[in-house]
Amino acid sequence: xxxxxxxxxxxxxxxxxxxxxxxxxxxxxxxxxxxxxxxxxxxxxxxxxxxxxxxxxxxxxxxxxxxxxxxxxxxxxxxxxxxxxxxxxxxxxxxxxxxxxxxxxxxxxxxxxxxxxxxxxxxxxxxxxxxxxxxxxxxxxxxxxxxxxxxxxxxxxxxxxxxxxxxxxxxxxxxxxxxxxxxxxxxxxxxxxxxxxxxxxxxxxxxxxxxxxxxxxxxxxxxxxxxxxxxxxxxxxxxxxxxxxxxxxxxxxxxxxxxxxxxxxxxxxxxxxxxxxxxxxxxxxxxxxxxxxxxxxxxxxxxxxxxxxxxxxxxxxxxxxxxxxxxxxxxxxxxxxxxxxxxxxxxxxxxxxxxxxxxxxxxxxxxxxxxxxxxxxxxxxxxxxxxxxxxxxxxxxxxxxxxxxxxxxxxxxxxxxxxxxxxxxxxxxxxxxx
Numbered sequence: 231x232x233x234x235x236x237x238x239x240x241x242x243x244x245x246x247x248x249x250x251x252x253x254x255x256x257x258x259x260x261x262x263x264x265x266x267x268x269x270x271x272x273x274x275x276x277x278x279x280x281x282x283x284x285x286x287x288x289x290x291x292x293x294x295x296x297x298x299x300x301x302x303x304x305x306x307x308x309x310x311x312x313x314x315x316x317x318x319x320x321x322x323x324x325x326x327x328x329x330x331x332x333x334x335x336x337x338x339x340x341x342x343x344x345x346x347x348x349x350x351x352x353x354x355x356x357x358x359x360x361x362x363x364x365x366x367x368x369x370x371x372x373x374x375x376x377x378x379x380x381x382x383x384x385x386x387x388x389x390x391x392x393x394x395x396x397x398x399x400x401x402x403x404x405x406x407x408x409x410x411x412x413x414x415x416x417x418x419x420x421x422x423x424x425x426x427x428x429x430x431x432x433x434x435x436x437x438x439x440x441x442x443x444x445x446x447x448x449x450x451x452x453x454x455x456x457x458x459x460x461x462x463x464x465x466x467x468x469x470x471x472x473x474x475x476x477x478x479x480x481x482x483x484x485x486x487x488x489x490x491x492x493x494x495x496x497x498x499x500x501x502x503x504x505x506x507x508x509x510x511x512x513x514x515x516x517x518x519x520x521x522x523x524x525x526x527x528x529x530x531x532x533x534x535x536x537x538x539x540x541x542x543x544x545x546x547x548x549x550x551x552x553x554x555x556x557x558x559x560x561x562x563x564x565x566x567x568x569x570x571x572x573x574x575x576x577x578x579x580x581x582x583x584x585x586x587x588x589x590x591x592x593x594x595x596x597x598x599x600x601x602x603x604x605x606x607x608x609x610x611x612x613x614x615x616x617x618x619x620x621x622x623x624x625x626x627x628x629x630x631x632x633x634x635x636x637x638x639x640x641x642x643x644x645x646x647x648x649x650x651x652x653x654x655x656x657x658x659x660x661x662x663x664x
Contacts, residue, residue: 251369257434258362263385264424265358267393268332271420273497274397275413289341291624293348294497298616300352308357309606317365322432328354329424335417360606367593371456383586384529390522398515477595477656482611487647489615491553494640495581497620506567521578528579546587547651553580554644561637591659
């Protein structure tokens with residue numbers, strides 16, 4: 231008896247729509263890299279800028295805080311405007327305007343000009359981070375947002391990995407080039423590429439799934455159905471409804487605490503390394519990159535684990551506890567370069583994995599215009615921590631001559647964050663994504 235031939239089923243190897251969406255939106259990651267470098271470049275320029283402009287640590291902290299004041303003042307209206315005109319045009323406008331404003335730091339000569347410049351940079355950047363997060367939430371379903379957020383915030387890590395050595399190189403080799411101080415070159419080189427990126431965004435991105443000519447009609451319907459299913463689960467579809475939500479209020483307060491820790495890391499890390507006894511700008515730049523490198527690796531690992539478990543709350547708490555351990559070590563080993571760098575690695579890994587994990591949670595309670603305005607409002611409230619942190623640390627350093635007491639204060643903030651996530655999050659935030 232003849233045995234019938236069995237052929238394997240025919241499988242068409244079609245491109246995965248998710249990969250094409252991710253590839254198309256990879257431009258956002260590049261924009262975010264420059265955005266974050268433009269935010270932290272002032273920390274690399276700090277010592278030389280302070281000497282040139284005769285700024286105290288308190289004055290430096292105030293300048294950093296005024297950036298946040300400008301950012302917060304225009305954040306929510308900016309993101310609501312994004313919802314009206316479309317993400318493509320608004321994100322492009324932000325990139326172009328803040329790129330120009332950052333490059334104009336080259337003209338700062340006095341303390342008051344430093345304050346004004348930092349405020350303007352913050353105002354022009356307002357709405358970028360929440361706008362990008364909202365934009366990605368309109369393209370990726372909830373089950374993929376952990377990895378997507380991790381990839382987006384990987385740009386935050388690379389801004390340090392690439393930016394710190396670059397800044398060290400500029401400080402060591404660009405002083406006096408074209409008659410410009412090296413610290414001014416940091417702002418010029420960081421700002422001008424943002425203008426070019428803004429132009430690229432204007433012609434490259436699409437506002438909505440339905441606008442994507444690179445997706446088939448069937449893929450658009452499939453993606454839209456997944457996004458609509460997530461929207462139905464959201465707690466609020468309006469900004470007013472979001473503000474009244476206990477989950478929203480908890481997220482806003484927790485993000486305020488997160489930003490106190492984040493600004494403590496980003497704006498004082500080079501100073502901590504310098505205070506440990508190292509003074510060469512190139513060495514400080516390379517060592518500053520190490521925590522960001524480990525943070526980038528942590529983002530990829532934690533994003534994947536978070537998507538697999540679906541338990542964002544516990545993942546977030548674990549990241550905050552790791553950050554807490556790092557700040558505690560940084561205070562204890564402030565004058566031991568090797569142990570300090572190990573502590574900063576813990577801070578970088580914990581902090582850089584905390585932020586993308588956090589931003590997977592707001593879409594659980596927000597959608598539509600509520601998401602556009604609500605995400606911006608959460609970010610704005612959180613950024614108030616960016617006012618408290620640099621002023622607090624700067625003042626403590628001027629009063630005591632040491633950053634250690636401020637680091638221990640941030641340890642308590644991290645512990646409170648983790649405790650709230652474990653024991654106080656509302657039920658809507660506790661639910662798993664899978």
